[in-house]
Amino acid sequence: xxxxxxxxxxxxxxxxxxxxxxxxxxxxxxxxxxxxxxxxxxxxxxxxxxxxxxxxxxxxxxxxxxxxxxxxxxxxxxxxxxxxxxxxxxxxxxxxxxxxxxxxxxxxxxxxxxxxxxxxxxxxxxxxxxxxxxxxxxxxxxxxxxxxxxxxxxxxxxxxxxxxxxxxxxxxxxxxxxxxxxxxxxxxxxxxxxxxxxxxxxxxxxxxxxxxxxxxxxxxxxxxxxxxxxxxxxxxxxxxxxxxxxxxxxxxxxxxxxxxxxxxxxxxxxxxxxxxxxxxxxxxxxxxxxxxxxxxxxxxxxxxxxxxxxxxxxxxxxxxxxxxxxxxxxxxxxxxxxxxxxxxxxxxxxxxx
Amino acid sequence: xxxxxxxxxxxxxxxxxxxxxxxxxxxxxxxxxxxxxxxxxxxxxxxxxxxxxxxxxxxxxxxxxxxxxxxxxxxxxxxxxxxxxxxxxxxxxxxxxxxxxxxxxxxxxxxxxxxxxxxxxxxxxxxxxxxxxxxxxxxxxxxxxxxxxxxxxxxxxxxxxxxxxxxxxxxxxxxxxxxxxxxxxxxxxxxxxxxxxxxxxxxxxxxxxxxxxxxxxxxxxxxxxxxxxxxxxxxxxxxxxxxxxxxxxxxxxxxxxxxxxxxxxxxxxxxxxxxxxxxxxxxxxxxxxxxxxxxxxxxxxxxxxxxxxxxxxxxxxxxxxxxxxxxxxx
Numbered sequence: 001x002x003x004x005x006x007x008x009x010x011x012x013x014x015x016x017x018x019x020x021x022x023x024x025x026x027x028x029x030x031x032x033x034x035x036x037x038x039x040x041x042x043x044x045x046x047x048x049x050x051x052x053x054x055x056x057x058x059x060x061x062x063x064x065x066x067x068x069x070x071x072x073x074x075x076x077x078x079x080x081x082x083x084x085x086x087x088x089x090x091x092x093x094x095x096x097x098x099x100x101x102x103x104x105x106x107x108x109x110x111x112x113x114x115x116x117x118x119x120x121x122x123x124x125x126x127x128x129x130x131x132x133x134x135x136x137x138x139x140x141x142x143x144x145x146x147x148x149x150x151x152x153x154x155x156x157x158x159x160x161x162x163x164x165x166x167x168x169x170x171x172x173x174x175x176x177x178x179x180x181x182x183x184x185x186x187x188x189x190x191x192x193x194x195x196x197x198x199x200x201x202x203x204x205x206x207x208x209x210x211x212x213x214x215x216x217x218x219x220x221x222x223x224x225x226x227x228x229x230x231x232x233x234x235x236x237x238x239x240x241x242x243x244x245x246x247x248x249x250x251x252x253x254x255x256x257x258x259x260x261x262x263x264x265x266x267x268x269x270x271x272x273x274x275x276x277x278x279x280x281x282x283x284x285x286x287x288x289x290x291x292x293x294x295x296x297x298x299x300x301x302x303x304x305x306x307x308x309x310x311x312x313x314x315x316x317x318x319x320x321x322x323x324x325x326x327x328x329x330x331x332x333x334x335x336x337x338x339x340x341x342x343x344x345x346x347x348x349x350x351x352x353x
Numbered sequence: 354x355x356x357x358x359x360x361x362x363x364x365x366x367x368x369x370x371x372x373x374x375x376x377x378x379x380x381x382x383x384x385x386x387x388x389x390x391x392x393x394x395x396x397x398x399x400x401x402x403x404x405x406x407x408x409x410x411x412x413x414x415x416x417x418x419x420x421x422x423x424x425x426x427x428x429x430x431x432x433x434x435x436x437x438x439x440x441x442x443x444x445x446x447x448x449x450x451x452x453x454x455x456x457x458x459x460x461x462x463x464x465x466x467x468x469x470x471x472x473x474x475x476x477x478x479x480x481x482x483x484x485x486x487x488x489x490x491x492x493x494x495x496x497x498x499x500x501x502x503x504x505x506x507x508x509x510x511x512x513x514x515x516x517x518x519x520x521x522x523x524x525x526x527x528x529x530x531x532x533x534x535x536x537x538x539x540x541x542x543x544x545x546x547x548x549x550x551x552x553x554x555x556x557x558x559x560x561x562x563x564x565x566x567x568x569x570x571x572x573x574x575x576x577x578x579x580x581x582x583x584x585x586x587x588x589x590x591x592x593x594x595x596x597x598x599x600x601x602x603x604x605x606x607x608x609x610x611x612x613x614x615x616x617x618x619x620x621x622x623x624x625x626x627x628x629x630x631x632x633x634x635x636x637x638x639x640x641x642x643x644x645x646x647x648x649x650x651x652x653x654x655x656x657x658x659x660x661x662x663x664x665x666x667x668x669x670x671x672x673x674x675x676x677x678x679x680x681x682x683x
Binding site: 263 | 411548549553559574580615617636
C-alpha cells in the first residue's frame with residue numbers, strides 16, 4: 001500500500017445536547033490515496049457529512065467538537081491547526097463541493113468573479129491573470145462559451161451548469177483533496193451522469209484524491225475505488241468496490257443493496273426492507289449498533305461492540321457474524337453475493353422478514 | 354393486468370388533448386409575454402386497478418399533469434375524463450363531492466403535514482370535511498387507518514415533528530386513504546426517503562393497492578422505483594409524452610432515444626448489469642420556448658433534418674407500445 005495522502009485516525013466528533021454529548025462520528029478511520037476516489041456511503045444521520053466537515057474543520061462552525069482522533073494531511077495533523085491556518089488550506093489544497101449548487105454560489109457576483117476570488121486569495125495572482133484562470137477552468141469543466149458565461153450571474157445558469165461552476169471553483173487552485181458532499185443529489189439523472197463523468201475525468205487529469213459522500217449505492221459503485229459504509233456514526237464495512245459490492249458482508253450493507261428496487265427483487269413483488277428505524281444518537285443500542293434491526297443477530301451482538309475484522313486484502317467488516325466468512329469467500333468467489341451471505345449468517349434465511 | 358384487451362371506454366381516467374399553460378407576466382401593465390407550456394396536448398388513459406408510472410426530469414411537467422388530472426389545476430384546454438365525466442366542466446360543488454374518490458400524496462413528508470395538529474386531527478380531517486360523524490367515530494376510524502398503514506395508534510396524540518420521515522409519509526398515506534379513494538396520485542411520494550425506508554413505503558403502496566383495489570398515478574424521477582411498482586409507464590419530456598409502454602417492454606426495449614438515455618443514466622450498484630451509456634449533452638430547454646419540431650432534437654444524438662421541422666406524434670409501434678419519434682430505436 002502506498003503512502004496515503006490523507007489519513008483519519010480514530011476520529012470522534014460530538015455535539016453538545018440536552019442528553020449530554022452526542023457522538024455523531026465515533027472512532028472513524030480512513031485513508032485516502034492520490035488519484036483515487038473514496039466513497040462514504042450511508043443514510044441520513046449516519047455521520048458521513050460530519051466526517052467530511054471535520055476534515056475541512058468546518059465542523060467548528062456547525063456546533064460540533066472534534067473530541068479525539070487525528071486527521072493527517074501530508075503528515076500534519078489538521079485537528080491541531082488554528083482556523084487561520086485552515087483558511088490557507090481550504091479552497092487551496094483541500095477543496096469542497098456541496099449538494100445545493102444554487103445556494104453554494106453568491107447570487108450578487110458573476111460566476112467568473114467567484115472563481116477568480118480563490119486564485120487571487122491563494123495564489124496571489126493579479127485580477128487579470130485570475131480571470132484567465134477562471135475562464136480556463138470553466139472550459140475544463142465543460143461549460144460552452146466560457147468567456148460569456150464567466151460574466152453571468154448564478155441565476156442565469158441551469159442547475160447542472162451551476163454545479164459545474166461550483167466544481168470549477170473548487171478545482172481552480174488544483175487541490176490535492178476534493179471533498180464532494182452529495183454533489184449530484186439535487187440534479188436530474190441525465191445531468192448526474194454528466195457530472196459523475198466529469199469528476200472521473202478530472203480526477204485522472206489532476207491526479208487528485210476525491211472523497212465522495214453519497215447515500216446512493218449506485219453512484220458509489222459508478223465512481224469509487226474504495227468504499228466505506230457508515231451506520232449510526234461508525235464505519236461498518238470497508239473495502240474496494242469489488243469487495244463491497246460483489247461480496248457484501250455486513251448485514252446492513254446487504255440490506256441496503258437489497259432494498260434498491262431492481263437489485264434482486266422481482267417487479268411488483270414486495271421489496272426487501274430492513275426492519276425498524278435508524279436509532280437516535282441519544283439512544284444508541286448496546287453492543288453492535290445495528291443489532292436491533294439485524295435478523296441473524298446473536299447474543300454476542302447485543303452485548304459487545306464488534307471489532308473490525310479483516311476478511312483479507314483490506315476488506316474490513318465490523319460484525320461478529322463475519323467471523324469465518326473468509327472461508328466462504330475463498331471457496332466460492334463466483335457465487336452471487338447473497339449466497340455467500342448465507343454462510344455469513346450461519347445459513348439463516350435473511351429474506352424472510 | 355390484461356390492460357391491452359380493454360376498450361378505451363374502460364379507462365378509469367382519461368385525458369384527451371389536455372394542455373396546461375402558465376402565463377409569463379411582464380412589465381408594469383402585467384402583460385402576458387408568453388406561456389410556459391408545462392403540459393402540452395397529452396392524451397392517455399389509466400385502467401382501473403393499475404399503476405401508471407410517470408417519469409421525467411425536473412421541469413418536464415409531470416407534477417403539473419398530476420394536478421391537472423385531479424383538477425387541482427384546471428386544464429387550459431382538453432378534457433380530463435374520470436369514469437366518463439369531464440372534470441374540467443364540473444361545478445365546484447360536484448367536484449368537491451368527487452374529491453372523496455380522488456386523492457394525492459405529496460413528496461415532502463415535512464411540508465405536507467400541519468405542524469400544529471396532532472396526527473389524529475390530520476388523519477381525521479377528511480371525515481370532518483366530507484362526512485357527518487361524531488368525535489368517537491372519527492377516533493375509531495383514525496385508529497383503524499393508523500393500523501392499516503403500520504403506525505402505532507397509541508401515538509395518535511403526537512405531533513408530526515415527533516415522527517421520522519418514513520412515519521410521516523405513512524401519516525400522509527393514511528390521510529389519503531381515509532375516504533376510501535379509488536384513484537390516488539402519488540407525486541414523488543418516496544423520493545425524499547432513505548433507501549431502507551423507501552422500500553418499506555413502496556411495499557405499503559403495493560399492499561394497499563391489493564387490499565383496497567386502488568388505481569395509482571405514480572409520479573417519480575426515480576426510474577427503478579417506477580419500474581418496480583408500475584404496470585405501465587409514460588415518459589415525459591418538456592411537456593410531452595414521448596413514450597408509453599407496459600413496464601417490462603419499456604425497460605427492455607426503449608424506442609425513444611430520450612428513454613434510452615434516462616435508463617442508461619441510472620447508476621447501478623451491480624456492475625455486471627450495467628449497459629453501455631448514452632450520456633446526453635446539454636440541458637433541458639426552457640418550456641417557455643421549446644425547440645421546434647421534436648422537442649428533444651437539440652440533445653438527440655440521432656436527430657435528422659425531419660426532426661427539426663416536424664413534430665412527431667405519439668403512435669403505436671408494437672401492440673401497446675407507443676412512441677413519439679420519427680426514427681424510433683430498433
